[in-house]
Amino acid sequence: MGRKLPVYVGIVTCLIVFLEYFFKISAITQASKSLQDWIVVISACAMGLGATGLCLRHYEIVSRRQKNWGLSICVFIGMTLFPITAIIGGGRTSKPFLFVFDSFYAPVGATFFSILIFYTASAAYRTFRLKSTQAGVLLFSAILLMLGRVPAGDAIWSGFPKIADWIMMVPVNAANRGILIGTAVGVSAAGIRYMVGLERSNIEG
């Protein structure tokens, strides 16, 4: 029963959401709305479990003075500082919370992002390197597209915008639609397997 119950729950929830998309039945619409609310509740429980696990793990690291145990203290400071300032200040728009957010979270986020910019530049170089036929096609198409999309390209030759439009409308569109049709059928088939209880990888591993 422990294995079958999640499958039955999955079948019922899939059917409710499926029927709600295609049919206008008030009972089904209500049930579907409730299910979507339940996603929020279950996710919140999962977050609670995650936070508990995180605290236990970092408590263990600190209490045993394991490697980088000081960073674990930072985890506790972060986890307590934000809720406390929000509670004391009266919400997420309060001055104490915004001070902590602007002083700690925003600079750290900006630092992460700015470091990633170097990876983006390096990734762009790697993407447009002429190392294979596919990369060559991508490089050539990208040059034509760039020339077709900027005013300088139009000034050099008025045919560049037309070529860029053709690339976007014909080969890109055709490839995209092919991938989309295959994906849509694949997703539908997976949905059907879940709906009839044949797909159990999500609960059985």
Add this chain to the structure above:
Amino acid sequence: MLIAGRMIPFLAFILTGIIVLWSIQKARADDIPPIRRMAALEAIDEAVGRAVEMGRPVAMIPGCGDVVDNTAVETMAGLDILGYVATKTAMMDADLRVMVKAANVYPIAMERVREAYTAAGKADRYDPERQVLFMAGDQNAYIMGSVGLMQREKHAGAILTGYFTGDTTLVAEGAALAGALTVAGLVRVTHVAYFVVQADYTLIGEELLVAGAYVSKDPIRLGSTRGQDYMKLVGVVTMALGIILATFGMAKPIVDFLKL
């Protein structure tokens, strides 16, 4: 009763259901369809073998999607491949690093790895604290953490399959800079081109969704794959008919019918 404009999608879904279930039934009766060789999946073995030879870990990122929204199917497909990668690392005694962004995906990833190590008879080598890592819920922090780990530990292989968005180029770049043999898989057409040129092997679109069938050899999934192919054939025939009708100016009644 039926919402306007959704009759044709409903009928298409029902037709897909009938064909897929019929194909699954056939596969269960030992009529298992052959499936073409997928170089990207064969390369996973190569990546794990390379990691063993070099004494370095294999990185696995099942994307930045979740299992409770519209990225669930891709994320589950990524997790299917995680099960395969974990089986291989368990069998070949390679070190594994699974890097997860979504909190909901984390316990599923741990379970997949645990089951793979147990099934391979290596339950004692399952170490979730080292093998399955929750990087961060924030996109930038997750990318930074994953890329940093791949480079610090010089991962020999990187398997990037699931739902990726802005992180596509960055994680692939991080893997490439670490010198990893990269196997990537993505459904989204907006980002798949980056993986194609940056990764050594790529699963494109539906290939990622059938990868689970390929690696598991499960008759239900293999049968479903054949059903999907039949449905695509239906789509191709329908499009060909549409082209012919449109050429002769007879497409309007069909277009009106499709709007039902």
